[in-house]
Amino acid sequence: MHSTIPQPVCVLGSTGSIGVSTLDVLARHPDKYSVFALTARDRVEELAQQCRKYAPRYAVVLDEQKAQQLQLALRNEDLPTEVLWGVDALCRVASDTEVAVVMAAIVGAAGLQPTLAAVRAGKKVLLANKESLVMAGPLFMAALAGSDAQLLPIDSEHNAIFQCLPYPCDDLRQAGVERILLTGSGGPFRTTALEALDNVTPDEACNHPNWSMGRKISVDSATMMNKGLEFIEACYLFHATPADIQVVVHPQSIVHSMVQYRDGSLLAQMGNPDMRTPIAHALAFPERIDSGVSALDLITQGRLDFEAPDEARFPCLRLAREAMEAGGSAPTVLNAANEIAVDAFLGGDLPFPGIARVIEKVMKTTPVVELTDLDAVELADRIARERACEVLEELYGTHKGMPCPQSRSM
Ligand code: NAD
Ligand code: MG
Numbered sequence: 095m096h097s098t099i100p101q102p103v104c105v106l107g108s109t110g111s112i113g114v115s116t117l118d119v120l121a122r123h124p125d126k127y128s129v130f131a132l133t134a135r136d137r138v139e140e141l142a143q144q145c146r147k148y149a150p151r152y153a154v155v156l157d158e159q160k161a162q163q164l165q166l167a168l169r170n171e172d173l174p175t176e177v178l179w180g181v182d183a184l185c186r187v188a189s190d191t192e193v194a195v196v197m198a199a200i201v202g203a204a205g206l207q208p209t210l211a212a213v214r215a216g217k218k219v220l221l222a223n224k225e226s227l228v229m230a231g232p233l234f235m236a237a238l239a240g241s242d243a244q245l246l247p248i249d250s251e252h253n254a255i256f257q258c259l260p261y262p263c264d265d266l267r268q269a270g271v272e273r274i275l276l277t278g279s280g281g282p283f284r285t286t287a288l289e290a291l292d293n294v295t296p297d298e299a300c301n302h303p304n305w306s307m308g309r310k311i312s313v314d315s316a317t318m319m320n321k322g323l324e325f326i327e328a329c330y331l332f333h334a335t336p337a338d339i340q341v342v343v344h345p346q347s348i349v350h351s352m353v354q355y356r357d358g359s360l361l362a363q364m365g366n367p368d369m370r371t372p373i374a375h376a377l378a379f380p381e382r383i384d385s386g387v388s389a390l391d392l393i394t395q396g397r398l399d400f401e402a403p404d405e406a407r408f409p410c411l412r413l414a415r416e417a418m419e420a421g422g423s424a425p426t427v428l429n430a431a432n433e434i435a436v437d438a439f440l441g442g443d444l445p446f447p448g449i450a451r452v453i454e455k456v457m458k459t460t461p462v463v464e465l466t467d468l469d470a471v472e473l474a475d476r477i478a479r480e481r482a483c484e485v486l487e488e489l490y491g492t493h494k495g496m497p498c499p500q501s502r503s504m
Contacts, residue, residue, distance in 0.1 A: 102130035102151075102192050103377075104217075106184065106208050107199035109134040109141055111308045112222045112248065115369045116197045117144065119377060119385055127195070127377070131187035135204075136160055142167035145175050152187045154178045184208040189215035195377065198223045199248070201310050202433050203475055206230055210468075216242035220376045224249055224327045225433075229426040230471045231330040245331070246376035251276055251324055252331055253372035254350035254363035259332070261380070266334055275352040275360075276328055277344040278321040279304055280403070283446075284345065288407065294446045296439060304347035304367045313436045317449050318403065322414025323432075326425050329418055336418050341411060343401045348390065366390050409450040413457060422462045423474035430478035431456035431485075438486055448490060455485045 103120060107113045113134075120127045129148035134141040135156045145153050145168055153168075153175050155161050161179035168175060178187070188196050188208040196212035197220045198205055205223030210230075212219045214237055221227065227234050238245055247253045255274055263269050282301050283291060300312040307315070314320035321341055328339055342352075347367040354360045365371045366387055374385030405412050410432075417428040435452040438444040444452070460481050465471050 098126070100124065100126055100128040101194040103127050103195045103197065104131040104133075104187050104190070104193045104212070105129065105197045105199065106133050106188060106205065107197075107201065107223075108132040108144055109137040110199055110201060111306065111311075112199035112369060112373070113197070116199065116220075116373050117148065119370050119374050119383075120148075122384055122386060126383070130190070130193050133184055133187065133200070133208075135200075138163045138167060145173060146171060149173050150175055151192075152176050152178055152183075152190075154180075154183045154187055156180070181207055185211035188212040189217070191215075193217060195220065197248075197373075198226070201225070201308055203229055203429065206471070210234065210237055213237045213243045213245070214241055218244045218246065220246050220248050220373070222248040224323050225429050227330050228323050228326045229429045229475060230465065230468070231326065231425060232465060233468060233471065235330055246379055247327075247331055248369070248372050248376055249324060249327065250367070250369065250372050251278075251351040252328060253375055255328065255332060255353055257363045257375065258351070258353035258361040264333060266332060266338060270356040271338075272354045272356050274328060274332065274334060274339045275342050275354060276321065276324060276339055277342050277347075277349050277351050277400075278318060278324075278403070279315070279345050279347045280343045280408075281316040281318060281320075283316055283407075284343070291447050292445050296442070299439070299446060303345070305369075309440060310433070310436055313439060313449070314432070316446070317410045318408035319410035319414065319432050319436075319449070319453075321403075321408075322410050322417075323429065325411075325414050326418045326428075336415055341403050343403050345399055346395070346397075348395060348398055364390055410453065413450065413453055417457065420462050422464050423470070424457065424462045426465065426471055426474040427457055427460050427462070427478040427481075428453060430475045431482040434479055434482035434486070438490075444486065444490055451489060452482060452485050455489065456481045459485075 129150045131152040132144050132150045133154040161177050165177045185208050189211040195218045198209040199222040202225050206226040209226045299316040300309050302312050349362045349364050352362040368387040370385040371387045374383050417424040431453040435449040
């Protein structure tokens with residue numbers, strides 16, 4: 095009989111929505127995968143429980159105090175787990191020679207350094223953390239080209255596009271691709287009266303009709319900035335220009351995206367909205383493994399609708415396209431301003447339509463520079479965060495509890 099050693103997997107952001115789904119898939123295949131490292135910012139008790147269940151070699155938290163709490167929580171367990179803390183430790187476990195696969199599922203700009211470390215170390219990198227690609231796209235792709243790493247998209251849309259393209263695909267034209275159709279549900283406010291958007295709450299914004307996700311990406315889905323970030327992500331991942339990609343609103347989230355070919359063929363990847371499908375696909379690629387997701391029943395589903403996005407309702411889509419067209423640090427600025435504005439909205443300091451207003455003003459008043467190296471990315475990110483905090487003051491008065499002006503992430 096043919097037997098193989100399980101591949102060691104590092105799950106960055108293991109306590110998040112994607113992290114938990116990843117562990118669910120891994121637990122279905124102990125013969126194929128082992129858990130090498132788990133990481134979280136602060137949910138120590140959840141991380142401790144994951145350590146008890148998966149017995150990783152390392153568990154990493156963000157600061158020393160949390161590390162002590164985790165050590166205390168695990169003190170009576172007979173585990174092989176060493177507790178580490180800080181960004182350097184995240185990079186270390188993501189690039190450890192023993193690791194085969196890295197799930198990059200930290201939310202926001204904080205994911206950049208460990209994800210890049212995994213790329214540089216030549217790992218198989220499963221990319222959920224779209225923000226790292228948006229903020230540092232050209233550098234990220236250059237690091238990928240200069241290493242043996244394999245990058246597989248976890249974002250359901252990009253995973254769908256990946257599945258609808260030939261593999262490998264370095265040139266869309268050569269592959270006969272006419273355009274990429276990036277689908278998005280339109281979120282919880284697709285049909286809400288525009289005047290009512292001033293009064294929607296964070297919980298309402300996070301109540302996505304089809305997907306259960308972390309709070310930041312849920313708000314991004316409600317503003318459709320998520321689709322804007324994905325638009326930029328798709329440009330980098332698939333070597334596409336902004337003109338190659340069309341956003342299509344598809345409220346049921348069954349078609350996860352499509353690729354249209356020169357001969358009139360339109361290939362779609364469909365499935366129930368459950369992130370375990372793209373996670374299992376990317377983990378096992380090019381094989382197929384069980385993900386725990388039930389098969390899509392098209393007859394019960396009944397209908398699939400498609401419509402053009404309403405850019406007056408969703409200005410973030412336009413802002414993201416403009417940022418990609420401007421190039422340089424513009425997507426970095428867009429991403430940083432969005433993270434600050436979403437934090438402010440979730441903290442009750444900003445009405446929902448204010449998110450796009452803040453981002454637009456930051457973009458208009460922040461010079462675009464070239465991203466020559468990672469220091470330039472970090473500087474552009476920090477300047478945009480500071481500017482976003484100033485704009486929040488200017489437009490909405492004082493704000494409480496903001497992580498300004500320091501970047502939380504780097
Ligand atoms: P989440 O908020 O549920 O989880 C985020 C994880 O990152 C947690 O484990 C948290 O502890 C960790 N984290 C947060 N800040 C950190 C920091 N400063 N340093 C280190 N770790 C930190 O988020 P999520 O919904 O799982 O999303 C994770 C990523 O995947 C995001 O980039 C998101 O855009 C992307 N994504 C998510 C989904 C989804 O269905 N949830 C779908 C597609 C893409
Ligand atoms: Mg997505």
